[in-house]
Amino acid sequence: MASNGNGEFSFAGKGTARSVLPKIQTQKKQNGICHDDSSAPVKAQTIDELHSLQKKKSAPTTPIKGSQQGGFATISEEERQKQQLQSISASLASLTRETGPKVVRGDPARLTETPKASHVSHFHVPTISVSDSSLKFTHVLYNLSPAELYEQAIKYEKGSFIASSGALATLSGAKTGRSPRDKRVVKDESAKDELWWGKGSPNIEMDEETFLVNRERAVDYLNSLDKVFVNDQFLNWDPQNRIKVRIVSARAYHSLFMHNMCIRATPEELENFGTPDFTIYNAGQFPCNRYTHYMTSSTSIDLNLARREMVILGTQYAGEMKKGLFSVMHYLMPKRQILSLHSGCNIGKDGDVALFFGLSGTGKTTLSTDHNRYLIGDDEHCWGENGVSNIEGGCYAKCIDLSREKEPDIWNAIKFGTVLENVVFDEHTREVDYTDKSVTENTRASYPIEYIPNARIPCVGPHPKNVILLACDAFGVLPPVSKLNLAQTMYHFISGYTALVAGTEEGVKEPQATFSACFGAAFIMLHPTKYAAMLAEKMQKHGATGWLVNTGWSGGRYGYGNRIKLPYTRKIIDAIHSGSLFKTNYKKTEVFGLEIPTEVEGVPSEIMDPINTWGDKHAYKDTLLKLAGLFKNNFATFTNYKIGEDNKLTEEILAAGPSF
Ligand SMILES: Nc1ncnc2c1ncn2[C@@H]1O[C@H](COP(=O)(O)OP(=O)(O)OP(=O)(O)O)[C@@H](O)[C@H]1O
Ligand SMILES: O=C([O-])CC(=O)C(=O)O
Numbered sequence: 001m002a003s004n005g006n007g008e009f010s011f012a013g014k015g016t017a018r019s020v021l022p023k024i025q026t027q028k029k030q031n032g033i034c035h036d037d038s039s040a041p042v043k044a045q046t047i048d049e050l051h052s053l054q055k056k057k058s059a060p061t062t063p064i065k066g067s068q069q070g071g072f073a074t075i076s077e078e079e080r081q082k083q084q085l086q087s088i089s090a091s092l093a094s095l096t097r098e099t100g101p102k103v104v105r106g107d108p109a110r111l112t113e114t115p116k117a118s119h120v121s122h123f124h125v126p127t128i129s130v131s132d133s134s135l136k137f138t139h140v141l142y143n144l145s146p147a148e149l150y151e152q153a154i155k156y157e158k159g160s161f162i163a164s165s166g167a168l169a170t171l172s173g174a175k176t177g178r179s180p181r182d183k184r185v186v187k188d189e190s191a192k193d194e195l196w197w198g199k200g201s202p203n204i205e206m207d208e209e210t211f212l213v214n215r216e217r218a219v220d221y222l223n224s225l226d227k228v229f230v231n232d233q234f235l236n237w238d239p240q241n242r243i244k245v246r247i248v249s250a251r252a253y254h255s256l257f258m259h260n261m262c263i264r265a266t267p268e269e270l271e272n273f274g275t276p277d278f279t280i281y282n283a284g285q286f287p288c289n290r291y292t293h294y295m296t297s298s299t300s301i302d303l304n305l306a307r308r309e310m311v312i313l314g315t316q317y318a319g320e321m322k323k324g325l326f327s328v329m330h331y332l333m334p335k336r337q338i339l340s341l342h343s344g345c346n347i348g349k350d351g352d353v354a355l356f357f358g359l360s361g362t363g364k365t366t367l368s369t370d371h372n373r374y375l376i377g378d379d380e381h382c383w384g385e386n387g388v389s390n391i392e393g394g395c396y397a398k399c400i401d402l403s404r405e406k407e408p409d410i411w412n413a414i415k416f417g418t419v420l421e422n423v424v425f426d427e428h429t430r431e432v433d434y435t436d437k438s439v440t441e442n443t444r445a446s447y448p449i450e451y452i453p454n455a456r457i458p459c460v461g462p463h464p465k466n467v468i469l470l471a472c473d474a475f476g477v478l479p480p481v482s483k484l485n486l487a488q489t490m491y492h493f494i495s496g497y498t499a500l501v502a503g504t505e506e507g508v509k510e511p512q513a514t515f516s517a518c519f520g521a522a523f524i525m526l527h528p529t530k531y532a533a534m535l536a537e538k539m540q541k542h543g544a545t546g547w548l549v550n551t552g553w554s555g556g557r558y559g560y561g562n563r564i565k566l567p568y569t570r571k572i573i574d575a576i577h578s579g580s581l582f583k584t585n586y587k588k589t590e591v592f593g594l595e596i597p598t599e600v601e602g603v604p605s606e607i608m609d610p611i612n613t614w615g616d617k618h619a620y621k622d623t624l625l626k627l628a629g630l631f632k633n634n635f636a637t638f639t640n641y642k643i644g645e646d647n648k649l650t651e652e653i654l655a656a657g658p659s660f
């Protein structure tokens with residue numbers, strides 16, 4: 001062993017005598033002074049000072065403009081921050097005390113930012129302090145970056161880990177899916193007439209007073225915390241119909257989820273954000289009080305359109321915020337003659353837009369994320385005068401059984417910044433096992449849309465050419481693809497059918513048919529026929545073609561057949577996009593009267609008509625009739641409604657259902 005002159009040691013050839021150990025000399029001496037290394041010393045006298053150097057303040061990206069007076073008046077950075085804190089304080093105001101809480105920016109864990117009443121710029125109208133809460137500060141973590149939110153989550157939220165991909169793995173708590181039966185909507189004078197109430201409606205009423213009770217509960221809970229997260233963001237990529245939303249939450253997980261799912265504001269846009277159009281109070285860790293009127297469980301998701309507010313109590317499932325805002329859009333947009341849709345959307349190289357409707361788990365995200373096309377969005381869209389626009393800034397993909405081979409773009413989107421909900425991973429390698437359902441089957445990944453390499457930004461497009469209705473038919477009797485006329489498209493849109501299997505683990509069970517009007521009854525605010533009429537009018541005007549695609553079973557129902565292979569479904573979708581399905585031959589099925597192509601490139605022809613894939617033809621016919629009966633029963637509720645201006649379309653739609 002010998003020094004190589006750089007203070008390192010190396011073994012010199014074999015023959016080196018090792019009897020006398022060389023004197024260890026780690027440093028090269030210069031002028032008799034020993035140096036640690038050759039770089040310049042740090043510019044800090046103490047370790048605290050060194051740490052304070054680590055983080056530098058971001059430079060303002062634009063000169064500060066006056067926002068309130070509409071132009072030339074310039075306000076100082078300090079003044080702007082004060083206005084922002086005033087706005088947040090007002091958002092968090094108790095309804096029984098006139099003022100909002102004392103709010104201060106920054107992490108309470110950071111000693112340097114501990115407020116001292118004398119010098120901290122906080123907003124507080126001086127009143128006589130009558131409660132402990134008016135003496136304390138609420139720290140506001142305002143629009144933190146993903147990196148900062150990671151740190152908050154990992155430090156303070158049990159169940160938060162960095163997966164090997166770099167994604168943030170989190171647990172959503174006891175609720176791993178939405179709770180539609182706990183949704184409440186304030187039925188005031190205008191909501192009474194405007195909204196859809198009663199049988200089949202997702203809008204379960206509550207009164208204004210009860211809303212305020214729950215709001216107070218949520219706000220008091222949030223104000224009692226050391227810190228809250230505030231996200232100020234946008235919905236809708238159509239600049240003329242953009243909505244400003246504020247999300248106040250208690251968990252970094254919630255803040256990062258919404259950071260990913262809503263449209264992220266630029267620093268310039270944030271400077272002029274002003275008052276939000278809609279505010280969510282997410283106090284999900286705290287239950288509602290079951291003694292409160294209208295409460296049937298300890299979970300409550302309450303929407304008040306007049307106050308432009310939503311309160312969440314008793315569920316930490318982040319999807320409630322996403323879909324709560326979607327409900328709001330289902331109210332606001334139709335008022336502006338814009339149709340809101342539970343659909344995915346993509347656009348081809350030639351500018352052809354396709355919409356993908358379907359209930360949860362039918363393939364909106366999987367099939368709209370297509371390496372050969374540009375992704376406009378995976379779940380929520382608007383169709384207006386100028387075409388389509390995504391409502392969101394991110395995607396929310398199902399992860400169960402996710403594979404790199406079948407869904408490469410989604411797989412690759414799971415990286416730093418992505419929230420991974422309720423997945424199971426190796427405790428040492430942090431490698432996620434996507435097949436593991438131990439926590440839930442509804443494992444999810446939430447990522448910003450730009451994580452998909454061919455995302456179309458801004459997320460807008462021209463009028464759709466194809467409208468694809470997805471159904472995962474676990475009965476195995478719907479054809480893999482059928483071409484629909486307008487009346488059939490409307491019939492299936494209003495029906496909103498899918499069939500999944502309840503409790504997959506406990507062996508073979510009867511498929512459960514679900515009918516959800518407009519493929520999203522849980523989110524619509526007006527009667528389904530309002531949306532249906534708008535869709536019919538738009539499809540007619542822009543010449544869009546409807547398709548029904550079964551992403552479910554083939555060769556027998558669940559337990560006998562198999563789910564149609566994803567590569568086949570992709571080939572079918574390719575053929576719709578390319579226009580080749582317009583040129584092929586069709587035949588009509590019995591009972592449902594569906595036009596099915598006799599061949600599709602890359603798909604075995606015998607599977608195009610489901611009867612061919614069933615061994616037992618009698619069982620096929622029985623199952624087909626059973627499903628047709630379920631459709632008929634479901635549609636009975638809609639037979640008394642008129643769709644559009646004249647009654648002609650209504651009659652055609654009624655006639656477009658199964659006949660047997
Ligand atoms: N033939 C198929 N077509 C589409 N998806 C399939 C097919 N076979 C299996 N799958 C799986 O079905 C699931 C479809 O889920 P996806 O996330 O696309 O649902 P979604 O319609 O976006 O629902 P949500 O509204 O709840 O987000 C994926 O896990 C996908 O891998
Ligand atoms: O909202 C959710 O939790 C997931 C989703 O997209 C849906 O159910 O349509």
Ligand SMILES: [Ca+2]
Pocket residue numbers: 364365378379396397398
């Ligand atoms: Ca989805």
Ligand SMILES: [Mn+2]
Pocket residue numbers: 342360379
């Ligand atoms: Mn959805």
